[in-house]
Amino acid sequence: MALTIGQKEQRAPAGDALARARQRAALVPDLLVEAQRIANTVASGWHGRRRRGAGDTFWQFRPYDQSEGVSRIDWRRSARDDAITVRDQEWEAAHTAWIWADNSASMLYRSGQAEVSKQSRALVIALSLAEVLARSGERVGWPGVTQAVSARNAAERIAAELVVSPADDTAFPPVQMIRPRSELIVVSDFLEPMADLRERMEAVAKAQVRGTLVHIIDPAENTFPFDGRTQFIDPELDTKLTFGRAEGLRDEFRTRFIERQEAIREYCRRLDWNYVLHQTDTSASTALVKVHTLLSGVLA
Amino acid sequence: MSLLGLTFGAPIVLLGLLALPVIWYLLRLTPPRPRLEIFPPTRILVEITPKEETPAQSPWWLTLLRLAMAAIIILALSEPVWNAPDKRLSGDGPMLVVMDDGWTSGANWNVRRDAALGVVEEAQEADRPVALALSSEGALANINPGNALAALEKLSSIEPKPLPSDYDALGEKLAGNDIFSTLVWFTPDVAPDGLETFTKAAEGLEQVIVFRDETRNPTAITDVANAPDALTVSLTRPLNAAASEGTVQLLDIQGRALGVAPYIFAAGDGVGKAQVELPVELRNDVARVVIPAEQTAGAVHLLDERFRRRIVGLIGGGNADRDQPLLSPLYYIERALAPFAQIRNARSERLPEAAEQLISENVSTLVLADIGTMQPDMRERIAAWVDGGGMLVRFAGPRLAGAEELSTTGGDLVPVMLRGGGRALGGTLSWDTPQPLARFEDTSPFAGLPVPQDVTVSRQVLAEPDAELPSKTWASLEDGTPLVTAAPSGEGWIVLFHVTANASWSNLPLSGSFVDMLRRIVAVSNGVAGSGETQTEASILPPLRVLDGEGRLTAPGAQVRPAAISSSSMPNLTIENPPGLYGTSEAFIALNLFKAGDRLAPLDASALPSGAQTFSLVAEDPLTFKPWLLVAALLLLTLDCFAVLWMAGALRRPQRFASAGMTALIFALLLPLPDAQAHAQAQAQDSEITDYDYALRTHLAYVETGVEELDTLSRKGLEGLTQFISTRTSLEPGPPVAVDIGRDELAFFPLLYWPIDPTSPVPDDEAMARIDAFMKSGGSVLFDTRDQVEGGFGKGVVTPATLKLREILSALDIPPLEPVPDQHVLTRAFYLLNVFAGRYFDGQLWVETSEVEDDLEDRPARAGDGVSSILITANDMAGAWAVEPDGSPSLPVISTNPRQRVFAYRAGVNIVMYTLTGNYKSDQVHVPSLLERLGQ
Numbered sequence A: 001m002a003l004t005i006g007q008k009e010q011r012a013p014a015g016d017a018l019a020r021a022r023q024r025a026a027l028v029p030d031l032l033v034e035a036q037r038i039a040n041t042v043a044s045g046w047h048g049r050r051r052r053g054a055g056d057t058f059w060q061f062r063p064y065d066q067s068e069g070v071s072r073i074d075w076r077r078s079a080r081d082d083a084i085t086v087r088d089q090e091w092e093a094a095h096t097a098w099i100w101a102d103n104s105a106s107m108l109y110r111s112g113q114a115e116v117s118k119q120s121r122a123l124v125i126a127l128s129l130a131e132v133l134a135r136s137g138e139r140v141g142w143p144g145v146t147q148a149v150s151a152r153n154a155a156e157r158i159a160a161e162l163v164v165s166p167a168d169d170t171a172f173p174p175v176q177m178i179r180p181r182s183e184l185i186v187v188s189d190f191l192e193p194m195a196d197l198r199e200r201m202e203a204v205a206k207a208q209v210r211g212t213l214v215h216i217i218d219p220a221e222n223t224f225p226f227d228g229r230t231q232f233i234d235p236e237l238d239t240k241l242t243f244g245r246a247e248g249l250r251d252e253f254r255t256r257f258i259e260r261q262e263a264i265r266e267y268c269r270r271l272d273w274n275y276v277l278h279q280t281d282t283s284a285s286t287a288l289v290k291v292h293t294l295l296s297g298v299l300a
Numbered sequence B: 001m002s003l004l005g006l007t008f009g010a011p012i013v014l015l016g017l018l019a020l021p022v023i024w025y026l027l028r029l030t031p032p033r034p035r036l037e038i039f040p041p042t043r044i045l046v047e048i049t050p051k052e053e054t055p056a057q058s059p060w061w062l063t064l065l066r067l068a069m070a071a072i073i074i075l076a077l078s079e080p081v082w083n084a085p086d087k088r089l090s091g092d093g094p095m096l097v098v099m100d101d102g103w104t105s106g107a108n109w110n111v112r113r114d115a116a117l118g119v120v121e122e123a124q125e126a127d128r129p130v131a132l133a134l135s136s137e138g139a140l141a142n143i144n145p146g147n148a149l150a151a152l153e154k155l156s157s158i159e160p161k162p163l164p165s166d167y168d169a170l171g172e173k174l175a176g177n178d179i180f181s182t183l184v185w186f187t188p189d190v191a192p193d194g195l196e197t198f199t200k201a202a203e204g205l206e207q208v209i210v211f212r213d214e215t216r217n218p219t220a221i222t223d224v225a226n227a228p229d230a231l232t233v234s235l236t237r238p239l240n241a242a243a244s245e246g247t248v249q250l251l252d253i254q255g256r257a258l259g260v261a262p263y264i265f266a267a268g269d270g271v272g273k274a275q276v277e278l279p280v281e282l283r284n285d286v287a288r289v290v291i292p293a294e295q296t297a298g299a300v301h302l303l304d305e306r307f308r309r310r311i312v313g314l315i316g317g318g319n320a321d322r323d324q325p326l327l328s329p330l331y332y333i334e335r336a337l338a339p340f341a342q343i344r345n346a347r348s349e350r351l352p353e354a355a356e357q358l359i360s361e362n363v364s365t366l367v368l369a370d371i372g373t374m375q376p377d378m379r380e381r382i383a384a385w386v387d388g389g390g391m392l393v394r395f396a397g398p399r400l401a402g403a404e405e406l407s408t409t410g411g412d413l414v415p416v417m418l419r420g421g422g423r424a425l426g427g428t429l430s431w432d433t434p435q436p437l438a439r440f441e442d443t444s445p446f447a448g449l450p451v452p453q454d455v456t457v458s459r460q461v462l463a464e465p466d467a468e469l470p471s472k473t474w475a476s477l478e479d480g481t482p483l484v485t486a487a488p489s490g491e492g493w494i495v496l497f498h499v500t501a502n503a504s505w506s507n508l509p510l511s512g513s514f515v516d517m518l519r520r521i522v523a524v525s526n527g528v529a530g531s532g533e534t535q536t537e538a539s540i541l542p543p544l545r546v547l548d549g550e551g552r553l554t555a556p557g558a559q560v561r562p563a564a565i566s567s568s569s570m571p572n573l574t575i576e577n578p579p580g581l582y583g584t585s586e587a588f589i590a591l592n593l594f595k596a597g598d599r600l601a602p603l604d605a606s607a608l609p610s611g612a613q614t615f616s617l618v619a620e621d622p623l624t625f626k627p628w629l630l631v632a633a634l635l636l637l638t639l640d641c642f643a644v645l646w647m648a649g650a651l652r653r654p655q656r657f658a659s660a661g662m663t664a665l666i667f668a669l670l671l672p673l674p675d676a677q678a679h680a681q682a683q684a685q686d687s688e689i690t691d692y693d694y695a696l697r698t699h700l701a702y703v704e705t706g707v708e709e710l711d712t713l714s715r716k717g718l719e720g721l722t723q724f725i726s727t728r729t730s731l732e733p734g735p736p737v738a739v740d741i742g743r744d745e746l747a748f749f750p751l752l753y754w755p756i757d758p759t760s761p762v763p764d765d766e767a768m769a770r771i772d773a774f775m776k777s778g779g780s781v782l783f784d785t786r787d788q789v790e791g792g793f794g795k796g797v798v799t800p801a802t803l804k805l806r807e808i809l810s811a812l813d814i815p816p817l818e819p820v821p822d823q824h825v826l827t828r829a830f831y832l833l834n835v836f837a838g839r840y841f842d843g844q845l846w847v848e849t850s851e852v853e854d855d856l857e858d859r860p861a862r863a864g865d866g867v868s869s870i871l872i873t874a875n876d877m878a879g880a881w882a883v884e885p886d887g888s889p890s891l892p893v894i895s896t897n898p899r900q901r902v903f904a905y906r907a908g909v910n911i912v913m914y915t916l917t918g919n920y921k922s923d924q925v926h927v928p929s930l931l932e933r934l935g936q
Helices: A014-026 A118-135 A154-164 A194-206 A219-223 A246-271 A284-295 B011-029 B042-047 B060-077 B109-125 B148-157 B168-175 B195-203 B329-337 B351-360 B376-387 B398-402 B404-409 B512-524 B532-536 B626-647 B656-670 B672-687 B691-696 B708-728 B765-776 B800-809 B877-881 B900-917 B919-925 B927-934
Strands: A006-008 A044-052 A058-063 A085-093 A096-101 A109-111 A139-141 A183-188 A210-217 A230-233 A240-243 A274-279 B006-008 B035-038 B080-082 B095-099 B130-134 B182-186 B207-212 B220-226 B231-236 B244-252 B257-265 B271-276 B286-290 B300-302 B310-316 B341-345 B365-369 B391-395 B473-476 B482-489 B492-497 B539-541 B543-547 B563-565 B580-583 B588-591 B613-616 B699-703 B734-739 B751-755 B780-784 B817-819 B846-848 B870-873
Touching (some): A014 A154, A096 A118, A109 A219, A118 A139, A118 A154, A118 A183, A118 A210, A118 A284, A139 A154, A194 A246, A210 A219, A210 A284, A219 A246, A240 A246, A240 B042, A246 A274, A246 B042, A274 A284, B011 B060, B095 B109, B109 B130, B109 B148, B109 B182, B130 B148, B168 B195, B220 B286, B231 B244, B310 B351, B310 B512, B329 B341, B351 B376, B391 B512, B708 B734, B708 B877, B708 B900, B751 B877, B765 B780, B780 B877, B877 B900
Parallel strands (some): A096 A183, A183 A210, A210 A274, B095 B182, B182 B207, B310 B365, B365 B391, B391 B492, B699 B734
Antiparallel strands (some): A006 A109, A044 A085, A230 A240, B006 B080, B231 B271, B244 B286, B257 B271, B286 B300, B473 B482, B539 B563, B580 B588, B817 B846
């Protein structure tokens, strides 16, 4: 019997994924979520946002304005000359980022051309993002598993919680705990019906949450290398489909598969969300860097 | 069940063909198994409307293939046979089967028996009583018809007999019997004896069926003759046969092939010959001659002592022979005859007794070297023996030349009348020059031998000219005088060489021609046709080995009886005395199926009973389809496997990973090979320091005691000494060699260092014999008891090592010993020394006493060149010499003198130089006194 092209992998343990995630995270610089996105209401963080505001660090001296309270005057500075000067601090605030990776059965797929399963790769990307964000002082949480916390070891905490939390099959993160004006990063293969996906995205977007979708695909899903008489089994629905000549389906399938990606991308654009496509035969760092770039607003 | 020549063995199985539609239905319903692929985006595939219909059924051609396969298997199981044998019997009533089991039947016995079984089975089906008669049974045949089953059983158990067929008795028996309606006769392949009676009797029957193998053309060996130039095998076969050819094979007593010769029969030829040119030495080993292609008793000819190597008796005249053995005529004759004849010497001094003894030993040739006058009784004895077939070869000589009676009476045990005295050629008083040999006449037994150009005859005895002389001359000189004459006498021959058998009259005995001539003469001799008693009286000899019907030598069965055999009369061949070897394994007589001159007659169609239906014994082979059909089904199955694989796509997907893995695997398997080979070669080279290396380079050697520490110390010690010698002297020895005295060749080593280990066993006698030989042929052994600290050697103290040394030396022949005296060569050989130190300082070195020996004959282990073959020390020299690989000494020396190690090395150098140079250095010791003597 010829070997199958793809197989179902064991679920990657979160602990292992964390170690790999840290390696990846070490390769990218600290991630500062673009300042203008950050709500004023959020708790203070460590990082200066390069504008005046509440914080501990000196930012600038400026002339006193009548409208300001007297208590804001920096008397020591004002005593040096005639002008009355106010001391401004740099605004230091933390952003909240919710990170979620799909853990469903379809994510466990790995073809011969990829080195890891989609789930493993998704977990690595998610945790490395968590690591990078936490390193920058952002509040990081995993919807349904942890609260958003501002802690240096947030990624570790998430990993620890993931180990004990039961594997769920949901295709989209639970959004109840996500407060407005925070970031949501979803790493998944987005194989659920397009209508469902849109509905959920819309719900999240309405809550003024900006999303970033990292679409993980296996190379076999992209190239469809099957031929001969083949029975396809859906790992989630257990649908079985038998084709006499699988190679005849290749073009049709690829067209549809790419159409689907484009549809998601287009919808993201409409919601002003970020969309990153990642194939598991490339390095996890490529996806990480892309997400990093998009979140830090370099391209914006 | 039969259909157009096609017969089915199991027609019921054909009903299975009815199941084909069911199989078709099942096959259509069972599509090939798809490859299972987990594929997450199957949801997208669901959306795709399949462009092609997913085959829920096998493609039609696959179904057809499988149906064909099923049909073929069913057909195969029904055992179809093409051309099955027909019915041959007609009528009813008892049937007589006459089976020929004579000697020709051995070659095709299985075919014969199968055909007979077929006929009897046919009779069994027709419920006919059957009687089975064998040609070998003759009058004893039971021709009362009985159950066919009994005939079948008898047929299965009988074997062919190595005997000629005789139908006389059987014919008479058949003639007196009229109950049979059918006769089935399996004929022999040649015309048997007594056929007329049988044929006549058979003609009265209702149906006569004859089975014969017309293709068979039996060939038999009638005689094997040991001609001088070649071994001739006479063959015969039925006259009318077409041209044929084959080979005969000569086997020795153990069945090994000694030679092969081809034979060719022209068409219509009944007699043929095969010639094997075989050295006489090998001919004597031939025990039987066979035609390998024929498996019959007639194609085997057994040979016995009469064929074998000739026995030659030698009688010489005078005792001068014994004084100068190398000049004795008998010496030349013996050397010339030894390769191909067995030589018996006279044991008695007295000639009559010697002649009597040799004749009674059944010599075939008697050589008398220069015997002139014979006593009458001896002469009569020899004459009678010659008349009985003996070959007398006489050589001339002074005594024969001087014998009165030969010249007067003539013809008395000489082939020609001789003139008294001899003829000298090329002497001082003769004009003639020594004569060379003339060409051998074609009628002579020597015909064809090359004429030696360098042989000359300077003296000979002359024959009286005679009208018969030329016909009696076998060889002559160039001037026409006979050199060898011969005359038949009775059954035997008398041959006279007119020269001596030694080199005094001619140099003929020195040439190779002498050997050839004697060989021819001995080959002419008739063999031991026997001495008087065995010739006349038959002796009863037990069977030793007998031939079976297929020409194999087997142990005699229970029915074989001892045979009364004499050399003149052989017993008739019966079932009780089949062909074979009779006698004991030392002396046996061969009884063969055919005698020289026997002929085989063909079995003509006219000799068969008239009106007989003739069938070929070898029926046209029925063609059985079963195996072919099964093979076809198997091929279809293979095809089906490929088709299924192709449909599953396994044949098209590039097997990238698999092939890469396979390549890697192959490399992994291949890569270590060169390495391993190189390793093996290196090992082989390591172990191949052989005699060659030892012979090219001097090596110091030590005896392996088996104690590892001691052997290591010896090796290190000799390494140290080797280094020292290489740096200080012009001698550069090779690396030290460990010697196993029981196994290794010792001749290469001038000096053996032998440390004594009190715990090791004494080497066995063989090893000690080798040491003894080593010492006597010039080698020296340095024994080291290594126990000076306990008392040492030669001080009256008996240490364990000394005891062990004594035990070892007790097996050797050792001369008296003494401590190295002053002025001994050892003290001068390289360094001037007065002590021979090792790790201990004060032990003495003992050597052979250097007194002049006078008894050469019984000399002890005293080596040549004045080198003592034995040296004994107790100072543990190897311990002092031993160095580690870094050059530091292995062991401390037991002394306060810091130079003691140097002394030890110097002692070693002196010992090695002493063993290598011997008395050269001893001469050097005397140089001052020599110079003084020269007056310088």
